[in-house]
Amino acid sequence: MKVTVSRKAHFNAAHRLHNPSWDDATNKAVFGKCNNANYHGHNYVMIVHVTGEIDPQTGYVMDMKVLADLIDAEVCERFDHMNLNIDTTEFKELIPSAENICVVIWQLLRAKIATQYELKVTLYETERNYVEYAGQ
Secondary structure (H helix, E strand, O other): OEEEEEEEEEEEEEEOOOOOOOOHHHHHHHHHHHHOOOOEEEEEEEEEEEEEEOOOOOOOOOOHHHHHHHHHHHHHHHHOOEEHHHHOOOOOOOOOOHHHHHHHHHHHHHOOOOOOOEEEEEEEOOOOOEEEEOOO
8 A cells, every 4th residue: 555645845946948059049939038147036836745655663654754854955955045057066057947957856855765665746836837757
């Protein structure tokens, strides 16, 4: 019997969608306002879903305090109030689209969560736009 537990967290960050191999006109045509040379920001909301067997000793799939601390250490402290393009190593060479941010978050957490658990990350860039990644 598998159960999914989920933890919601948020961080605020600036970014610019820009492909350095394209000229300015192409970047503007593809990314529009998201290519603003002075960057723009989002209040990102993420939900981390961990699926696994319930431990009969604790009644938990995973201790939610442990999960919360992991999300804070690996994601929020790393990205909150940062310019993703400039202040992070993860996006020096990777366009910080919502899709890429979600995959990077998944990779950071996957490295710290035991492989016996399935992991999925949902990342809201706005209230209406979100992406999900589960490692496929």
